[in-house]
């Protein structure tokens with residue numbers, strides 16, 4: 001039995017996998033949607049919404065099934081492990097005592113980051129208590145909280161903020177808003193490492209199945225711009241087809257001042 005902040009005790013075995021009526025409705029409403037078809041590769045549903053989806057009693061169906069997650073995501077994102085390693089590697093040069101992770105899932109990213117920063121305290125959020133229950137077995141010391149990316153971020157200052165394959169669930173405005181809130185949590189000289197599926201320049205590089213509804217990737221250029229607008233110095237450090245890792249450093253001045261300075265240029 002795992003205990004997760006925001007939910008209390010949870011029996012992971014209680015989760016069930018099934019295609020939900022709500023999701024079927026989403027499919028019916030979007031099969032010819034231009035914005036969806038521009039990026040998807042033929043399948044309308046991703047691992048989030050088929051084998052890996054959990055039907056919750058509260059009616060909120062867009063959740064992964066932790067039992068099938070790793071197998072399915074590795075099938076759908078062939079460079080999944082390389083992406084995870086690249087995210088962790090991008091954190092290596094930062095002295096990290098406090099780490100915030102956004103979209104922890106089953107803890108694949110957390111474990112790699114903590115391997116490099118064994119003394120760090122990791123605070124992680126995810127909207128899925130079921131995923132966090134699995135993560136808590138792997139990264140037992142982490143402070144895991146059921147919370148959405150759209151919610152206020154955990155209080156305090158962090159040396160590192162990391163996120164893998166989660167931020168693409170927000171639309172463009174949601175990402176830009178999140179990046180400002182991330183910048184406000186970073187200490188001067190701190191770092192945000194974002195690994196995610198992106199809209200590649202060349203449509204032939206679309207590999208990951210995207211539904212355009214739950215998955216809303218953005219172009220790298222847009223994300224670098226939104227990070228800069230948040231007062232962070234952003235740079236792409238790894239890219240493979242429709243995956244990328246962006247490092248965004250907090251300059252040595254408070255982010256609100258950095259944003260003003262950029263605005264005044």
Ligand SMILES: C[S@@+](CC[C@H](N)C(=O)[O-])C[C@H]1O[C@@H](n2cnc3c(N)ncnc32)[C@H](O)[C@@H]1O
Pocket residue numbers: 063064073102103104105106107108109125126127128131147148149150163164165166169
């Ligand atoms: C593809 S998984 C990635 C998990 C992990 N970072 C990894 O790389 O394996 C996406 C995770 O983001 C979470 N998620 C999706 N939308 C979210 C939101 N709006 N707020 C918080 N978590 C969200 C899901 O519950 C899921 O655990």
